[in-house]
Amino acid sequence: MTNPFVVASKGKDRIHLIKRARNITNRYGLTSALMDLALQKFSDLLEKFDCYATFPITAVALKRHRKLINKYLGQNIEFAVHGYNHVDYSQFDPKSQLEQLQLARDVFERVGIKPKGFRSPYLSRDDNLSKAIETAGYSYVSNQPILWEVLSQDDIPLRAIVAYKKALAFYKPWKSSERLSIPKLCGKLVDIPVSLPDDEILVDRLSGSTNLVKKTWLNIQSQAYHRGELFTLQLHPERIGFCADSLSAVLAEARVLSPAVWFARLDEIAIWWKTRLEATIDISNSEGGQFNCIVNGPSGTTILARGIEINAPSSPWTNGYLEVNKMNFSFKSSIRPIIGVTPSTSKELVFFLRQQGYIVEIAQQPEHYSIFLDQYKFDSNNEISILELIEETNHPLLKFGRWPNGSKSALAITGDIDALTIWDYVYRLFGR
Ligand SMILES: [Zn+2]
Incomplete structure (x- = not known):
């Protein structure tokens, strides 16, 4: 099995890793109270726009925080599977991939969630993993990133160019000038792309302002609408405080368009x-x-x-x-x-x-x-x-x-939950 710390650090430089460690201690607490507040804020904001979201979460985090997650089940959130552990599944052999995906399903089902979809940690993907996801009974996967080419040179500060390039080399996204941002049926599995730049790239790697986040996402929303495609906006719940205004701006703008923008969870899009x-x-x-x-x-x-x-x-x-x-x-x-x-x-x-x-x-x-x-x-x-x-x-x-x-187009809000406390991060480093 791969060392999760090595995988987590692959797409990041040293400065970025130090910044990341500082962010983790600021964004997560020793208990799940901070993340509870973040999730509530996210859910309240969505409700204002009659909107829903899909949060992929690891099975181990769900097991540890089932009470907290249960609270949001009746609200406007779909929980999807983000692996059993937060590990790179493309490094597993096909048999272990399937075992892990089934184990994760079992955990979800034991807490009363019938998961429909899967997103890999690190967006890792290969043909064997897709087969395992389909065999394990998921109806959609959302691992393929698509980069909307909306950032100008001025948006990427000199000191962040390396971090930005590393991120793109790590995720290997499609480019919006070359590919469509729409679902695709592969066998029984609906493949739903996820859009970049996401909050992690804009806020952590580029040290972008709230204005940059807002401008970037409004620009993607406008292009997706013009093209009649899907904007899968990735905002990790722990960054909702910083990104709330940007998310509101996108939802407000999309809500008034005619023909309409379809606001949907990923499971609804798959169906x-x-x-x-x-x-x-x-x-x-x-x-x-x-x-x-x-x-x-x-x-x-x-x-x-x-x-x-x-x-x-x-x-x-x-x-x-x-x-x-x-x-x-x-x-x-x-x-x-x-x-x-x-x-x-x-x-x-x-x-x-x-x-x-x-x-x-x-x-x-x-x-x-x-x-x-x-x-x-x-x-x-x-x-x-x-x-x-x-x-x-x-x-x-x-x-x-x-x-x-x-x-005319579709908009899905999604955000992976890797951890709810600092301890979840510590466990992650040990592959648990
Ligand atoms: Zn993750």
């Missing part, structure tokens, strides 16, 4: 992503370019249309789309307003498009479809370009919205 994929639409062609549609989908299913004449109540959405407010309707169009693909088109591409809400049919006649693709190769690096290709044309299109109830 939505899976059930929305099961939605079906039956489009039958009658005479003279008239089509009839029957939609079957989970509550909240959003139907969007552009460039076609809808015979049903609808309201303006955004990006040139209308939101159709009926599940059975007819429309007029000179062409099938969906995506046709050749039989040899990559299955991964078809699955990716369906996850984005597009209606895809395998067909041979390009002339019948407003968009027709014949692409036998596809990988994740093509995701952004293929969406641009589809969205930037003005071809007629009928599709499902990514998010429920006509929402």
Whole structure:
């Protein structure tokens, strides 16, 4: 087994480690009273905006503080699993990974929590670990960081450049210019990305002001909204005091947008992503370019249309789309307003498009479809370009919205709980 102290120090320089030790003694007490206050403050702030959060916690911390955690169960918090111990699970063999994940589940279940999701300590990840998470019965994982490229050079002081670069080298995040910040169904597991820069990078590594935190997160929120994607805002509960105004600013701004931002816990996002994929639409062609549609989908299913004449109540959405407010309707169009693909088109591409809400049919006649693709190769690096290709044309299109109830983007608040007292940190150093 790896030494937890070595892993914890990997992404940090010496000055950062000394600062970290000082912060730990300031933020945690000898008892859990300080963290109790932090959690209550967090929960109260969320309630003001009718918002929920997901806090991954280690099983050992949960075992030690079950009474305190129980207090927040009935409130607006989902507790997910942050490992049995706070260790790097990618260093374990597959059998031990599975054992640890099952052990952690058992602990949660014994205190009355049925955990749905998992986030690794240090965001460590590999294929074996993903398999173990799925086999152990979790329905989502949230380990993949995505770096929103919103910091300017002025935001990173010279003395912090090394610490910042070390953090990025350690987490190996995707970049928002190259990848989408959206969930992805892999087998039975929904993979939900987590956004960077988080509170730890901004506050501890960059010694950023409250203004920097606020500016950075508002900027990410605005980009995620513009792109129709997910902002998983990571704020560790022990930093709520410093970051409360920034979190409030993000929630206040997101709350008033129209189309709406969907505020959701990670378990709700996982359920939505899976059930929305099961939605079906039956489009039958009658005479003279008239089509009839029957939609079957989970509550909240959003139907969007552009460039076609809808015979049903609808309201303006955004990006040139209308939101159709009926599940059975007819429309007029000179062409099938969906995506046709050749039989040899990559299955991964078809699955990716369906996850984005597009209606895809395998067909041979390009002339019948407003968009027709014949692409036998596809990988994740093509995701952004293929969406641009589809969205930037003005071809007629009928599709499902990514998010429920006509929402344009999604916002999840999350914060790992590594410890509730100084003692939990001490135990961590000994792998307990
Ligand atoms: Zn952690």
